[in-house]
Amino acid sequence: MRLDVITIFPEYLEPLNVSLVGKARARGQLDVRVHDLRDWTHDRHNTVDDSPYGGGPGMVMKPEPWGEALDAVIESGADDARPTLVVPTPSGVPFTQQLAVELSERPWLVFTPARYEGIDRRVMAEYGERFDVREVSIGDYVLAGGEAPVLVMVEAIARLLPGVLGNAESHRDDSFAPGAMADLLEGPVYTKPPEWRGHGIPDVLISGHHGKIARWRRDEAFRRTTANRPDLIERADPASFDKKDREI
Numbered sequence: 001m002r003l004d005v006i007t008i009f010p011e012y013l014e015p016l017n018v019s020l021v022g023k024a025r026a027r028g029q030l031d032v033r034v035h036d037l038r039d040w041t042h043d044r045h046n047t048v049d050d051s052p053y054g055g056g057p058g059m060v061m062k063p064e065p066w067g068e069a070l071d072a073v074i075e076s077g078a079d080d081a082r083p084t085l086v087v088p089t090p091s092g093v094p095f096t097q098q099l100a101v102e103l104s105e106r107p108w109l110v111f112t113p114a115r116y117e118g119i120d121r122r123v124m125a126e127y128g129e130r131f132d133v134r135e136v137s138i139g140d141y142v143l144a145g146g147e148a149p150v151l152v153m154v155e156a157i158a159r160l161l162p163g164v165l166g167n168a169e170s171h172r173d174d175s176f177a178p179g180a181m182a183d184l185l186e187g188p189v190y191t192k193p194p195e196w197r198g199h200g201i202p203d204v205l206i207s208g209h210h211g212k213i214a215r216w217r218r219d220e221a222f223r224r225t226t227a228n229r230p231d232l233i234e235r236a237d238p239a240s241f242d243k244k245d246r247e248i
């Protein structure tokens with residue numbers, strides 16, 4: 001998969017050299033290219049923003065540098081290659097595991113993290129005529145720019161690519177993954193030592209009884225979801241819960 005990021009803070013994307021994403025790049029599973037938007041400005045001050053039409057606080061990112069940057073990045077691909085444009089904005093659709101899966105199946109993503117009050121609307125209109133443009137938010141809070149959301153989205157997407165996670169089964173029980181535990185958050189986990197600062201581990205986990213362990217994990221997942229995300233229980237298909245869940 002190819003990923004391009006166009007930003008006025010290329011150094012903000014340095015974490016893409018680390019850990020899972022960094023290793024995927026080193027192995028050639030991910031081709032990540034970070035570009036400085038100011039490379040496509042032509043004035044002495046490398047201006048990327050201006051005051052909003054209609055007045056109001058803050059500044060708006062000018063369309064011309066984004067147009068030149070996007071044209072150059074898109075032209076650097078194969079003749080008929082069409083990237084999906086991912087535009088981080090608190091006004092976008094929610095970034096969910098489902099959207100991460102969908103984006104992980106695309107061959108080429110171009111991220112356009114903005115600062116200030118966002119990018120002149122005409123940029124999305126122009127590229128929306130020829131490409132799939134997705135405006136995406138990572139949650140109901142406002143950040144100073146889209147760079148941190150790009151790090152979040154790239155990590156969620158990269159770990160879904162074939163061969164990137166060491167153990168393909170690691171996806172299986174993810175909170176929000178489809179399957180038997182769909183609609184439930186993951187429950188607690190334990191490792192050695194068996195006693196730490198006076199805290200033991202649940203006996204069932206060393207019982208060797210796989211059926212009882214599965215039931216315990218499901219009960220814990222149900223308990224945690226009820227406590228932390230009652231909205232997920234409300235929204236779930238009632239048929240996905242069995243009689244024992246309801247006893248919790």
Ligand code: 6GU
Binds near residue numbers: 144
């Ligand atoms: Cl994608 N951008 C900004 N600036 N703030 C956000 C966001 C994105 N998602 C949630 N808050």
